[in-house]
Amino acid sequence: MANPQNLLNRGYFWGAILIMIDVLLGLQWGDEGKGKIVDFLAAKYDIIARFQGGPNAGHTLYVNGTKIVLHTIPSGVFHQHCLNLIGNGVVIDPVTLKKEIENILTLEPAMLERLFISQKAHLILPTHRALDAASEAAKGSEKIGSTLKGIGPAYMDKTGRNGLRIGDILSKDFAAKYEKLKNKHLEMLRQYEHQIDWQQWEAPFFEAVEFIRTLKIVNAEYWIDTHLAAGKKILAEGAQGSMLDVDFGTYPFVTSSNTISAGVCNGLGVAPQRIGEVYGITKAYCTRVGGGPFPTELEDETGEALRKAGNEFGATTGRPRRCGWADLVALRYAVMLSGVTKIIVTKADVLDGFNPIKAAIAYRVDGVETTEFPYDVCDAQLEPVYQDFPGWDNPISECKTYDELPQVFKEYCTFMEQYLGTKIAYISNGTGRDQLLHLE
Numbered sequence: 001m002a003n004p005q006n007l008l009n010r011g012y013f014w015g016a017i018l019i020m021i022d023v024l025l026g027l028q029w030g031d032e033g034k035g036k037i038v039d040f041l042a043a044k045y046d047i048i049a050r051f052q053g054g055p056n057a058g059h060t061l062y063v064n065g066t067k068i069v070l071h072t073i074p075s076g077v078f079h080q081h082c083l084n085l086i087g088n089g090v091v092i093d094p095v096t097l098k099k100e101i102e103n104i105l106t107l108e109p110a111m112l113e114r115l116f117i118s119q120k121a122h123l124i125l126p127t128h129r130a131l132d133a134a135s136e137a138a139k140g141s142e143k144i145g146s147t148l149k150g151i152g153p154a155y156m157d158k159t160g161r162n163g164l165r166i167g168d169i170l171s172k173d174f175a176a177k178y179e180k181l182k183n184k185h186l187e188m189l190r191q192y193e194h195q196i197d198w199q200q201w202e203a204p205f206f207e208a209v210e211f212i213r214t215l216k217i218v219n220a221e222y223w224i225d226t227h228l229a230a231g232k233k234i235l236a237e238g239a240q241g242s243m244l245d246v247d248f249g250t251y252p253f254v255t256s257s258n259t260i261s262a263g264v265c266n267g268l269g270v271a272p273q274r275i276g277e278v279y280g281i282t283k284a285y286c287t288r289v290g291g292g293p294f295p296t297e298l299e300d301e302t303g304e305a306l307r308k309a310g311n312e313f314g315a316t317t318g319r320p321r322r323c324g325w326a327d328l329v330a331l332r333y334a335v336m337l338s339g340v341t342k343i344i345v346t347k348a349d350v351l352d353g354f355n356p357i358k359a360a361i362a363y364r365v366d367g368v369e370t371t372e373f374p375y376d377v378c379d380a381q382l383e384p385v386y387q388d389f390p391g392w393d394n395p396i397s398e399c400k401t402y403d404e405l406p407q408v409f410k411e412y413c414t415f416m417e418q419y420l421g422t423k424i425a426y427i428s429n430g431t432g433r434d435q436l437l438h439l440e
Ligand code: GDP
Pocket: 026, 030, 031, 032, 033, 034, 035, 036, 057, 058, 059, 060, 061, 310, 314, 315, 346, 347, 348, 349, 350, 428, 429, 430, 431
């Protein structure tokens, strides 16, 4: 625990708080390449902390050429100097977490020494997964396209004040608490026609709970505070993307947590004035997986070509991602919501060979042009207004420095910076850790 006198001496309580938490989050509908970038940035941080979402996330990184997909564990786990925290805002499926840990242990045997879990993070029960599946099936053609990991039902129990938390697994009456909540879920499941064989998930759940009991479960907000007071550098890692935010995304086709920077405060227990740099990631084009509006979607051969060139298949579910052009209207909205200070553009190499390249700079909503992201995006007749950019010949994938990038792509980046009012800090041009061009 930090010594209050030391904190006072450091000016910790006075006016300007010097020790900040940086944030990295997605600006689109997820899968912007957060895993790769966090893995890269982790070299500069002492702690990586996930603040929301759960096993619906799939963050890909390559370690010594081996592909790893992380779902619940922060993407700093392969850096030996980094501690990793799963914050209170995350919902945890013990079974997925155990599997993920077992996988990582084969590559990184000391990882458990550096993994910490908030006692306030909520649990995903087998019956949450069953409720997710039953609810989606009942929606028919209106379904969200959920990853079916139990995310929505688990967050519903959290806000409904019924949920079970990681701290509960340490209590003697955990089994009774579990039974009580399970029975509530069974009542709810009876209302659905769609029946799910959730019982098969119960034994692995309890086995995984036993395992999780042995991990480092901490009072995370104090844990963070103590590390900040010791001058440690923390990066908060977002999951999903800004347009999937439960308040500001394309509701109801969203996830069930706050994916924007505000989510860091209640997902980790840090004060708003502690938020420092906010890195916002966007692909050089755009993708979405699951249902819901996607104004710049290309349901033609160009969309198909983007999917092929970008290998756009979900890291968690394997579903093909819907593809389209960059949407600067939605991006500017996301930058505004999170107070993004630095943009990172990923998958620039995927645009090699496309000509022209387009970006939406406005929408025509029911015939009226606007640059605001509309409330009724799910129902309105919406047509993007595009700006065209010429393609290029020399492949971006082969560039080693910013200067080597094709002039027309640099012009596309400058246009983006001006439209978004925010500087681009990095351009990613491949899956590898080293395929990242620094602009500053
Ligand atoms: P996340 O959920 O934001 O971490 O992103 P995902 O891992 O779900 O999806 C991003 C995919 O793009 C992964 O397969 C990455 O390996 C890949 N990727 C990341 N950056 C780049 C890049 O600059 N170029 C290419 N071609 N692929 C990239």
